[in-house]
Amino acid sequence: MTDANGPAEAGTPDLGTAWRRIADELAGSIGKGEYAAGDILPAATALAERYGVHRHTVRQAFRHLAEQGLVTVSRGRGTQVSTRRVPYPLGRRVSMRANLGRIGMVGSSAVLSEAEVEGEPETCEDLGLEPGAALWRLEGLSLADGTPMGTGTHWLSVARFPDFDRAYRTAEGSMTAALKAFGITDYVRLSTRLTARLASEREAALLQIEPGAPVMVSVAIDALPDLTPIHLVSSVFAGERMEMVVEPFGEDVR
Incomplete structure (x- = not known):
């Protein structure tokens, strides 16, 4: 099976839902205080290796978190947990x-x-x-x-x-x-x-x-x-x- 992010990895769930699973788990970690405001989340490459997906899948998860106001994706700074508006x-x-x-x-x-x-x-x-x-x-x-x-x-x-x-x-x-x-x-x-x-x-x-x-x-x-x-x-x-x-x-x- 393939998607826009490339071929699906063997033994992994549909990549159409993988990004959402990653986003939900990161959101949960933020909610529990495992990542505090201002903290930088692990890089897309590191998370891709952890979850066994392509880095573009992780970036889609980051975009979703940014849309929810939970993180800020910045050039040169990575993905940072948002402070209050x-x-x-x-x-x-x-x-x-x-x-x-x-x-x-x-x-x-x-x-x-x-x-x-x-x-x-x-x-x-x-x-x-x-x-x-x-x-x-x-x-x-x-x-x-x-x-x-x-x-x-x-x-x-x-x-x-x-x-x-x-x-x-x-x-x-x-x-x-x-x-x-x-x-x-x-x-x-x-x-x-x-x-x-x-x-x-x-x-x-x-x-x-x-x-x-x-x-x-x-x-x-x-x-x-x-x-x-x-x-x-x-x-x-x-x-x-x-x-x-x-x-x-x-x-x-x-």
């Missing part, structure tokens, strides 16, 4: 580092790129600017306890925020700290639009997830307290690591 409140005020601090995690950022660009009409409209206005396009990576959680692309007016690229880098990718350099100590979230899709090759590499893994996409506009828009950010979050929590009464999250 990080809650990300969506209220009138949003700060990644503050949110993480409230649950005992350390938030940090890395600057990926900085450029001055001609703004696209839709982006300029969202920021209350004329089409083609000069914009800062800044890209950063957000981490929780050193694990990549999301990557974001920020747009701000060059005229309003001269040398913002320097402030952003000095602030080590913290938008809140960079805005404080321009005297803005308070800003509010005007809107957040959420969608979902599969990760691109580059996004997967940045977030240390598998290409094609599910990601959440957030497009948000921030404004001064008088509701003047100042900042647009498009973020891509690793779906298996984050959960969005909608604040129904607009509570401040700062």
